[in-house]
Amino acid sequence: MVDDRTQLLVVARTAYRRNDWRTSYESFSRVDGVQALDTDDLAVYAAAAWRQGHGRESVRINEQVHTRLLRTDPVQAAIKAAEIGLAWLARGHLAQARSWAQRAQVLLEGVPETTAHGYLAYLLAVTAADADDRAQFDSAARRLAAVAENLGDVALATLTRALTGTAAVAAGDPAGYRTLDQVLLPVLDEPVPVEWAADVYRRALSLAHRQQADNWVTSWTQSMQRWCDATEPQSTQSAYRAVCDVHRLSVVADADPHDLVRRVVGLRRLVADVDAVAASMVEELLTRSVGRAR
Structure with missing residues (x-):
């Protein structure tokens, strides 16, 4: 049994390194059912689970990781708290996102400035944007910009530009599209961690969809597709690819309704529990397509 568990862990870790999310998730799940995983394995297990929808x-799982990090590394625990808050926000739960942001803030009180402060500032800014709190958004965005400059951090600087662009677009300023083009085209900068890069794409595409800016939906989904190709095999099914495909299908005007229903149903499970906006779009696409198919 011990040998079997050890072998499963090797399979799970190896599969994750080669971006085989399904094998990694299923292997970690089998091990987790009979023995406790270490903290690093739990974090990878959580990431594989997200990519499988x-x-x-x-x-x-990430909440377990956060609990363990509280005892060993409060700064990493704060980053994990911000990451969990970002996940709650993507799933459409603003109150939980704010709660995790507050936990991160408490952990970082009195801590010398680190990248953790920047990721927390990004989370505070996007939660404020979703709550339509302009004052808090501006404050958090300024804080992110300051941390990025003070630390010379490329990833945080990219997130700063993304916030600037989305805020401008939301305010009706066409210059925001050009700013986001600079961030997203041809592909989002590699130094931005995957979860945070995915959030930038998610927010930019959702905003372009709401603004009915079909040309930008098209170009940014192409960018997200290239980003997915760079971070996982092209044959891999993942939640990130599914979100990208939902936005791409949303601007296809002449799709065969039967084919569209088939494709959208295949995406539904992957996005339903990871992206509230994409999940809502899936239902809209299904309703529209079924009506046309009759």
Whole structure:
């Protein structure tokens, strides 16, 4: 039994390194059912679960990671808290996102400035944007910009520009599209961690969709597709690819309704528990397509 567990762990870790999310998730799940995983394995298990569309489970696992980090590394625990808050926000739960942001703030009180402060500032800014709190958004965005400059951090600087662009677009300023083009085209900067890069794409595409800016939806989904190709095999099914495909299908005007229903149903499970906006778009696409198919 011990040998079997050890072998499963090797399979799970190896599969994750080669971006085989399904094998990694299923292997970690089998081991987790009979023995406790170490903290690093739990974090990888959570990431694989998210990419397989298991958002609720991913958050639950990451909460275990956060609890363990509290005892060993408060700064990393704060980053994990911000990451969990970002996941709750993507799933459409603003109150939980704010709660995790507050936990990160408490952990970082009195701590010398680190990248953790920047990721927390980004989370505070996007939660404020979703709550339509302009004052808090401006404050958090300024804080992110300051941390990025003070630390010379490329990833945080990219997140700063993304916030600037989305805020401008939301305010009706066409210059915001050009700013986001600079961030997203041809592909989002590699130094930005995957979860945070995915949030930038998610927010930019959702905003372009709301603004009915179909040309930008098209160009940014192409960028997200290239980003996915750079971070996982092209044959891999993942939640990130599914979100990208949902936005791409949303601007296809002449799609065959039967084919569209088939494709959208295939995406539904992957996005339903990881992206509230994409999940809502899936239902809209299905309703529209079924009506046309009759």
